[in-house]
Amino acid sequence: MHLKTLTAALLFASLSSIAAASTPADARFQSIYQQEWKWRIAQRLADDEDQPKGRRAELPRVDAATQEARRRYWEDVLKRLDAIAPAALSKNERINYAVYRAQIQALYEAQRFREYEQPVNADSAFWTDITYAARRPFKSAQEYRDYILLLRDMPRYFREQLANMRAGLARGFTPPRVTLAGRDAPLATVAESRTPEDTIFYTPFRSMPANIPADEQARLRAEGAAAIRDAVQPAHAEVLAYVRSDYFPKARVPLAAESLPDGRAYYQSKIVEYTTTSLSADEIHAIGLAEMAKIRAEMLQTMAAAGFQGELPAFLAFLRSDPQFYAKTADELLKSAAWIAKKFDGKADQYFGYLPRRRFAIVPVPPDQAPYYTSARGGPGVYLVNTYNLPARALYSLPALTLHESAPGHAFQMPVALEQKGVPPFRRAYISAYGEGWALYSERLGTEMGIYETPYEMFGMLSYQAWRAARLVVDTGIHAKGWTREQAQAYMHDNTALSDHEIETEVDRYISWPGQALSYYLGEMAIMGARKKAEAALGSRFDIRAFHDTVLQLGSVPLPVLEARIDAFIAEGGKSPYPAP
Structure with a gap:
């Protein structure tokens, strides 16, 4: 099933006749996505909404065996989703289904093409992405202790990424060489810093919350500096040596995605x-x-x-x-x-x-x-x-x-x-x-x-x-x-x-x-097209605030879902999705 089959007629037709109550298909679908989301959290691929955002004491597993297990898992989720007829779902769950299936399809395709074997591009890399951990504010001593554990987990995480890069290089699945010049600079900044305190990873220790006693602050700073010196800097140095000696010089020369293994299908x-x-x-x-x-x-x-x-x-x-x-x-x-x-x-x-x-x-x-x-x-x-x-x-x-x-x-x-x-x-x-x-x-x-x-x-x-x-x-x-x-x-x-x-x-x-x-x-073309359609259909009843609220209330959705929602907005007379004040 493709997104284009999820037409406006399927998603939003006969709104007045669709009961708000859940259907048996809803329960099956909810069971799938609830189970998968819990698994995703356990895999460190998503945040638990019930826990402080980003508070983890370890980094995700990215080794080849784990990645293949994820591919198999998402492949099974797709099969289970395709056993559900979208028409049997209630209105809200039809929207959720369209969003969720597209999301799982993209996750599966990334695993199928082994994108994890190229964890670097001209825009970012795993060694720059990881700095998010140092840029967020910490509010308690426990959050600092978790952060220190995460820093000590970095050598394992970097080694797994290195193994993936070597596998990608062996089959020609790398960024083009010309785009990699200078992308080792963030690695060098950390690896070659004179002291742990000079690195970005020491940032949270420079200013600590007043609710942490001074003696504990001192202990945490010392432990953090030791983790950076003993784990973070050596991990960066190992990757830096590899990218300079092997990966960058041997990365592919052709630019086209279609030049990659199974490249035409990959680009599509x-x-x-x-x-x-x-x-x-x-x-x-x-x-x-x-x-x-x-x-x-x-x-x-x-x-x-x-x-x-x-x-x-x-x-x-x-x-x-x-x-x-x-x-x-x-x-x-x-x-x-x-x-x-x-x-x-x-x-x-x-x-x-x-x-x-x-x-x-x-x-x-x-x-x-x-x-x-x-x-x-x-x-x-x-x-x-x-x-x-x-x-x-x-x-x-x-x-x-x-x-x-x-x-x-x-x-x-x-x-x-x-x-x-x-x-x-x-x-x-x-x-x-x-x-x-x-x-x-x-x-x-x-x-x-x-x-x-x-x-x-x-x-x-x-x-x-x-x-x-x-x-x-x-x-x-x-x-x-x-x-x-x-x-x-x-x-x-x-x-x-x-x-x-x-x-x-x-x-x-x-x-x-x-x-x-x-x-x-x-x-942008999809949003502009939907707006023009609504303006033409609603005439003087068109309210730009109601239109914008309707678009934004959806959150991120596939474009066919957005277009179908605006068809419903028109059918409803252009009313705002929010109750009147």
Whole structure:
């Protein structure tokens, strides 16, 4: 069964005739996902909602035997799911089924293609992902003790990852060599630090809660430093030696995902995972070219509004080089981002009925990651802004970037989803086509909200739209059509106002992370299409706040589920999903 078979008719037809009560099929389905979620927690692949988030005293098992056992487990879950007829489920469980089955399918496919044998790409690696443990706040002595145990578990975890990397290298399943240059820097920063106190893993010990007695603080600091010295630094040094001597020099040369073992099927599996559609690479490539042409026409109009005399390439060169468009200090960039975020706050209640309780901080990307990190990232509680290489961080793009990563984008959408009550825990997982589609839609929404105050800022938004449409062309070009790295960079350079540094880091990310870049624009197209449909059907009854609340209340869902929910929204007369105050 494919997502497209879960049509609006199946999910939401005859809503008035669907009883709210559970059905026998509901009970079978609930038993499957409840059992699987408990197993996922035991595997250290998910957090227990009844426990403090991220509080673990050990890292997950990632050895080959454990990974194969996970493949078999999820394969069995799929078989059990396919024995349930979605039509036999109640309304809410039909939505849950569509979300859950897509999630399990993606997890199974990752195991089937043994993605765990490539735990590194141009964007991140297991040795950078692990730093999450050091960046979270600790509130008790027990949390520190658990953290110290986790640090001491790092050699085992790193050895298992090394074994996976060796297996991947042996069969040619690695990132392309060209994308790995410099990605050993975070390893070296830890391995070669003069003292444990100089590493990022000592961060929680630098400032400890006052409720921990001073003598216990001293003991915990000493134990933490010893764990870093005896376990963490040697583990990093072992991986550093391997990637420098073997892995990076021997990584594959071809760029295309289709050059990997069973590569054509692998790339299609990533398309399905990241777009939640069955579109082919050729179809997506064509969509990208068509959308780029539309955006280019808008860019030319905006260039004229700015009063620029000349052709588009000259305008792009002007934007990339004129000092007026770039912050002179990191603080200036951060404060500009904060000002834009507050501009949204002043307009939020005009566009959203439900506002999340969770606030977010604006934080610079850590310096050890910044050279290879994207321009920004957002999520619950944080908007990370990259202050590295300021001449690559255009101020005219900052409004669109801020809307995407902070509010109403990721740092707004994710908390809304997390605050929904009575939702199964697997619904907290992130579906890229929905989440990135919403964030890109948020950039467009900024035009209605009056966030863009100059033609240059409007052009920055359009450049970002072109950036995401270009991803449809570049990702499929690289992975299915034989494009070179230089060809991909040239396409981005000619069609967006991104700096050369951003273009290089972005293209390397697409090369080493097949399919993920396809999420954004296809997701935005689905949301825009659903909105236009609702506006046309509802006319004067259309309420933008009710529409946005309906989209966000769903949390991350496959695009066919979102489209079906808006069909129901229309059938219900465009009413808000929340009770009237």
